[in-house]
Amino acid sequence: MPKSEACTLLLALLTIQLFPSLAYNVVSFGARGDGRTDSTAAFLRTWKAACSSATPASVSVPRGKYLLKSIWFTGPCRSRINFEMSGTIVAPDNYNIIGNSEFWILFYKVSRLTVVGGTVDAKGHAFWSCRLRNGRCPAGARSITFQWCSNVVVRGLSSLNSQTIHIAINHSNNIKIQNVKITAPSGSPNTDGIHIQSSRGVTVTGSTIRTGDDCISIGPGSMNLWIEQIGCGPGHGISIGSLGNFAIEEGVQNVTVTNSVFTKTQNGVRVKSWARPHGSYARNLVFRNLIMRNVGNPIIIDQKYCPDNSCPHESSGVRVSQVVYKNIKGTSSTQAAMTFRCSSSKPCYGIKLQDIKLTYVNTLRRPTLAYCEHAGGSTSGSVFPTSCL
Numbered sequence: 001m002p003k004s005e006a007c008t009l010l011l012a013l014l015t016i017q018l019f020p021s022l023a024y025n026v027v028s029f030g031a032r033g034d035g036r037t038d039s040t041a042a043f044l045r046t047w048k049a050a051c052s053s054a055t056p057a058s059v060s061v062p063r064g065k066y067l068l069k070s071i072w073f074t075g076p077c078r079s080r081i082n083f084e085m086s087g088t089i090v091a092p093d094n095y096n097i098i099g100n101s102e103f104w105i106l107f108y109k110v111s112r113l114t115v116v117g118g119t120v121d122a123k124g125h126a127f128w129s130c131r132l133r134n135g136r137c138p139a140g141a142r143s144i145t146f147q148w149c150s151n152v153v154v155r156g157l158s159s160l161n162s163q164t165i166h167i168a169i170n171h172s173n174n175i176k177i178q179n180v181k182i183t184a185p186s187g188s189p190n191t192d193g194i195h196i197q198s199s200r201g202v203t204v205t206g207s208t209i210r211t212g213d214d215c216i217s218i219g220p221g222s223m224n225l226w227i228e229q230i231g232c233g234p235g236h237g238i239s240i241g242s243l244g245n246f247a248i249e250e251g252v253q254n255v256t257v258t259n260s261v262f263t264k265t266q267n268g269v270r271v272k273s274w275a276r277p278h279g280s281y282a283r284n285l286v287f288r289n290l291i292m293r294n295v296g297n298p299i300i301i302d303q304k305y306c307p308d309n310s311c312p313h314e315s316s317g318v319r320v321s322q323v324v325y326k327n328i329k330g331t332s333s334t335q336a337a338m339t340f341r342c343s344s345s346k347p348c349y350g351i352k353l354q355d356i357k358l359t360y361v362n363t364l365r366r367p368t369l370a371y372c373e374h375a376g377g378s379t380s381g382s383v384f385p386t387s388c389l
Helices: 003-018 040-050 125-132
Strands: 021-025 034-038 057-061 065-067 071-074 081-085 088-090 103-108 111-116 117-119 143-147 150-155 158-160 167-170 173-178 182-185 196-199 200-210 216-220 223-232 240-242 254-265 265-272 281-295 297-300 319-332 336-341 348-360 371-375 376-383
Touching: 040 057, 040 071, 081 297, 125 143, 150 265, 196 200, 196 319, 216 223, 223 240, 240 281, 265 281, 265 319, 281 297, 297 348
Parallel strands: 021 057, 034 065, 057 081, 065 088, 071 103, 081 111, 088 117, 103 143, 111 150, 117 158, 143 167, 150 173, 158 182, 167 196, 173 200, 182 200, 196 216, 200 223, 216 240, 223 254, 240 265, 254 281, 265 297, 281 319, 297 336, 319 348, 336 371, 348 376
Antiparallel strands: none
16 A cells, blocks of 8 residues: 555544544434424434534434424534435425425535435425426425535435425535435426536436436536436436526536436437527537437437427527537437537537437337537447438
């Protein structure tokens, strides 16, 4: 072992011995794991004690079901915190109790946090039913949000049936999401698995996401993202955007999606923006080593995004450039395996296609097609369907 590594290891061992992690169990602060008793106040008392600790601390959630209303875990804290869950956190049966708040579980201005294991179940079915029948519904709550946070690791967490977004990352940096499992029915509206916005240095790896909207959605102001080993589907795929929705927005850049599998998703990898004048951008995007299994639009750039037929019908000002698609193979459930529907005022450029093979699942064996509108770029290796760039 190199001398520098040995010194680092020795220092870490001495730190553990001199400053052992203090454990704060939510049950000791009054929480009850019966799934019926409101444990919100008990969790807040536990968090306050851990957050005030001068040495590293842990919040322990043992086996059982813990009922929580909307809750904010606020920092900054004095030391590192491990949030260790063996149990399940459940939402109230009445969806209005958390649905009238934007957040269910919010970590706000917290740094040096690790969340390990456990399950959160927002019980979203009744809320989705209200939305789908256009009833008088609340806006809905995101299950877990990290806002203005830094140096956070989330590992081994399961999120079930969120009212809206399962995990949201806003205005944060250096966030690692590892080996999470996100589940909601394919027909559940707006249940994005992970949404990243105005954040830097986010990695999402080794995770399974099955939901009713985007597996991962990337909003304005996001950069330096690494997404790897994702099992996506059902859902709408992995999307950058929609962009250009607001008058003033930051762009998206330096995003890599690699070594992932898409199964029966509406889209594979997608960039989308509204058709209106704008100064935003999406650039330096890499999509590589991807498998598509019966995917609706495996590769798509859509600068005329219009989900509800109430569209601006102008020309998108969002500039999409320097996008690489490499080693993407599998099957498309439509003939349009590659679509580059770009803007007349800000055409897409710098698109690179390399080693693409996307075939049509239809039993008639019609060939897949590529569609281009105001898009320019280059190809190398074998590309099927034939490039239209």
